[in-house]
Amino acid sequence: MIKVMVVDDSALMRKIITRILNSDNEIDVVMTARDGIDSLEKIIRQKPDVITLDVEMPRMDGVETLKRLRKQFPEIPVVMISSLTTENAELTLKCLELGAFDFVHKPSSKSIDMSIESVSDKIVDRVKKAFENKDKLSNVTPILIEDKTTLEKKELKTNLTKLVCIGISTGGPNALMKLIPRLPTDLSASILIVQHMPAGFTKAFSERLDKMSKLHIKEAEDGDKCIDGRVLIAPGDFHMKVRRQGIDLVVELNKGEKVNRHRPSADILFLSAAENFGRRTLGVIMTGMGNDGAEHLGDIRKAGGYTIAQDENSSVVYGMPRTAVELDNVDKVLPLKDIYREIIDFSEK
Structure with a gap:
């Protein structure tokens, strides 16, 4: 009991x-x-x-x-x-x-x-x-930051070198606050994040994470371009996918049916990234209950991209990563503390 x-x-x-x-x-x-x-x-x-x-x-x-x-x-x-x-x-x-x-x-x-x-x-x-x-x-463990901290950010470029897609749920905000601030301001990649969180909370979370990071972080809006140094977080209650628009890769938001009981769904993002950016995509599945993202993480791998999962010891809930590993959709399993390095290495290849 x-x-x-x-x-x-x-x-x-x-x-x-x-x-x-x-x-x-x-x-x-x-x-x-x-x-x-x-x-x-x-x-x-x-x-x-x-x-x-x-x-x-x-x-x-x-x-x-x-x-x-x-x-x-x-x-x-x-x-x-x-x-x-x-x-x-x-x-x-x-x-x-x-x-x-x-x-x-x-x-x-x-x-x-x-x-x-x-x-x-x-x-x-x-x-x-x-x-x-x-x-x-x-x-x-507690994240210790000063609310008034402002970090120097470089001006955004207009190009897109690599794409990093992250699917995360329970334990996610704490994990992302440990991961994203470790990434450099000149990261040669755009990062898209599906964090299971209600509408209203994702905007506040984006703003809070932006204060902690050298990257440019915002809640995604329909039509936002994926460019190096930018992090876009799917707004609560909207699916986020990517599509080609001329030479650009842009974000598309929609209120389609829930997938794996979630909107936004990591599976929606992963599949669209595999179809539109293929081998230049890194798929990351992290702490969270359920199985969202586990299936279509494999599509990134099949398209020639690279996939990693957070390990059990550092996950608050080892649900989503476990399912992805069991489906054999993961190239490498890493503790939270090492994921930032893998993102940097992938962006520089």
Whole structure:
């Protein structure tokens, strides 16, 4: 039985989340807390296996609470519950930097009950996955950056030498914040990223990652050119693919059917890259649950491109990379710390 602590300043929300979690016969909500201070006092008496934590709370918000939880109880995974506002998106990303396992966003709705019930399956799923991957918490170590840091960036070129396509999910924001800032400003490649994340969060994430990197990073817009030194992140709820437009390679966004339960889907990106850029493409599949990207990563390989997967030890959830390896669609398996070097080497070949 997975013992869970629910932390939320709303008594109604605590009741609803408790009901959702207790409806699963593998989960037992053993205690609730009204804010961060309350949770830190109660957790000493009975340690839960997993904590769900509201982002926005009085007295002590989710960010400060998470800092203290990670310091005092680093072995307990935390799943953030966040409403979709610009401020909350930024706070949620801060929590992922600090080592939260994952987050579930509450859709906007006039009825709180209906809003949270609509993501009940996700809440149960994230809690179970957090428990299953407790031993991987060392892979979501805090990212220490100064919010006001601005790095010098070179002017964007107009050419495209190589294309790097990354598919990533659970554990992704933390992993990308360790990977992308290590890439040089003169990288001879454009990077396209499918990070499973709701609409609204991808823009905030792009802006945050841009502050940390020497590359030019933005949320992708329809028609954006793929050029060396540019990183484009698929917007939440849109598939991202590439197509030829004269001599250019451009991004195309669409709201087609979900693939592997996701929109954006890494498989959509990988297939289009294989068809339009072939052997000059590097496909990278990283930490995440499920199998998105595993199948069409193989198309990049078949087209003469190169493919790598993040290894199990450094992945928060070894789902997507595992499936790709099992399908024999991967040329090399690497720990997170070595992927940046492989990207640089590929761009220079």
